[in-house]
Amino acid sequence: MTESKTEPTTHTGRGTGTDAVTVRVPAKVNVQLAVGAARPDGFHDLANVFLAVGLYDEVTVTPADELRITCEGPDADQVPLDATNLAARAALELARRYGVEPGVHLHIAKDIPVAGGMAGGSADGAGALLACDALWGTHASREELLDICAELGSDVPFSLVGGAALGVGRGEQLRTLEVGATFHWVFAIAERGLSTPAVFREFDRMNEGVRIPEPVASQELLDALAKGDAGALARAVSNDLQPAALSLFPALADTLAAGRNAGALAALVSGSGPTTAFLAADAESARAVADALRASGTCRTVRVTDGPAPGATVV
Numbered sequence: 508m509t510e511s512k513t514e515p516t517t518h519t520g521r522g523t524g525t526d527a528v529t530v531r532v533p534a535k536v537n538v539q540l541a542v543g544a545a546r547p548d549g550f551h552d553l554a555n556v557f558l559a560v561g562l563y564d565e566v567t568v569t570p571a572d573e574l575r576i577t578c579e580g581p582d583a584d585q586v587p588l589d590a591t592n593l594a595a596r597a598a599l600e601l602a603r604r605y606g607v608e609p610g611v612h613l614h615i616a617k618d619i620p621v622a623g624g625m626a627g628g629s630a631d632g633a634g635a636l637l638a639c640d641a642l643w644g645t646h647a648s649r650e651e652l653l654d655i656c657a658e659l660g661s662d663v664p665f666s667l668v669g670g671a672a673l674g675v676g677r678g679e680q681l682r683t684l685e686v687g688a689t690f691h692w693v694f695a696i697a698e699r700g701l702s703t704p705a706v707f708r709e710f711d712r713m714n715e716g717v718r719i720p721e722p723v724a725s726q727e728l729l730d731a732l733a734k735g736d737a738g739a740l741a742r743a744v745s746n747d748l749q750p751a752a753l754s755l756f757p758a759l760a761d762t763l764a765a766g767r768n769a770g771a772l773a774a775l776v777s778g779s780g781p782t783t784a785f786l787a788a789d790a791e792s793a794r795a796v797a798d799a800l801r802a803s804g805t806c807r808t809v810r811v812t813d814g815p816a817p818g819a820t821v822v
């Protein structure tokens with residue numbers, strides 16, 4: 508496998524029929540993340556309410572002599588370009604199951620923050636899987652694609668499905684949820700990333716000796732999503748990993764406060780963080796929250812978007 512950080516401008520090859528396939532995959536925010544006790548396998552049972560939002564990575568696959576991966580985007584230098592990349596792992600697993608030679612160039616146009624708690628790597632895994640399935644004509648069933656996704660990571664099945672879903676088990680067993688309206692979000696991207704395993708370890712450390720209840724989805728939250736009621740959703744959002752993320756990255760408290768003071772209906776850490784998520788009443792209020800966050804100097808970048816967004820889609 509060869510590696511390269513830079514990419515010629517002609518990389519996408521869109522519109523060239525079966526010679527190139529591009530898949531667009533959304534980021535996620537967890538509107539509820541209830542975390543149970545550590546399991547014997549080291550994972551935690553979750554009640555994980557995912558909402559896909561309109562920040563996207565695009566994965567383009569083209570035939571090549573060998574598996575090759577490149578990445579472009581502001582965070583491209585933080586993305587591994589070897590076989591540990593989730594896009595590479597997805598391609599290799601599909602090739603293994605179908606006896607296909609994994610000769611493919613995977614190009615990632617990365618807009619989702621890296622190590623930000625928004626499932627960027629998972630998005631690339633789901634995108635590469637769908638793209639290679641189309642390029643190679645393997646025609647894997649939806650069930651098999653979801654099975655491969657679950658093998659790649661807990662968040663990967665949701666990246667494929669998008670919309671809104673409740674994830675149980677380690678988050679990979681999904682039930683699609685109804686959403687009654689578009690919700691407006693602002694995301695504050697932090698100066699550095701946080702490691703997901705480190706945040707779960709900190710959760711364990713902080714809860715040592717504590718009896719942790721079974722994680723359960725909040726009915727109020729599911730109702731708020733179904734009704735499209737932003738105020739009710741704001742009252743119901745929760746993230747059990749937030750104290751652990753704040754313990755590892757205390758300055759996030761300042762970002763949360765800046766967004767709250769600017770009129771966000773809710774402010775929370777997205778998943779394992781350190782991206783912070785702000786629910787706004789409408790698009791105008793989202794812009795005001797974004798301006799205040801930028802002026803606060805408490806984050807690296809601010810993004811305004813909405814959700815639910817569709818899952819992995821061939822474009």
Ligand SMILES: C[C@](O)(CO)[C@H](O)COP(=O)(O)OP(=O)(O)OC[C@H]1O[C@@H](n2ccc(N)nc2=O)[C@H](O)[C@@H]1O
Nearest residue numbers: 549550551553660661662663677678703704707778779
């Ligand atoms: C925090 C979330 O992003 C919320 O959606 C996910 O739970 C993490 O999903 P992910 O990044 O796909 O995580 P995986 O690649 O499956 O696991 C990475 C590590 O996170 C921890 N992990 C993850 C999921 C889970 N239910 N329990 C865990 O304890 C484990 O230490 C695991 O080794």
Ligand SMILES: Nc1ncnc2c1ncn2[C@@H]1O[C@H](COP(=O)(O)OP(=O)(O)OP(=O)(O)O)[C@@H](O)[C@H]1O
Nearest residue numbers: 592593621622623624625626627628629631662703
């Ligand atoms: N395609 C990829 N894009 C980004 N990171 C990747 C990718 N494949 C593997 N990684 C590795 O995974 C780590 C976590 O990156 P990622 O951007 O997925 O974090 P995250 O968004 O916090 O994940 P999640 O929200 O699913 O817990 C990175 O630091 C990197 O080492």
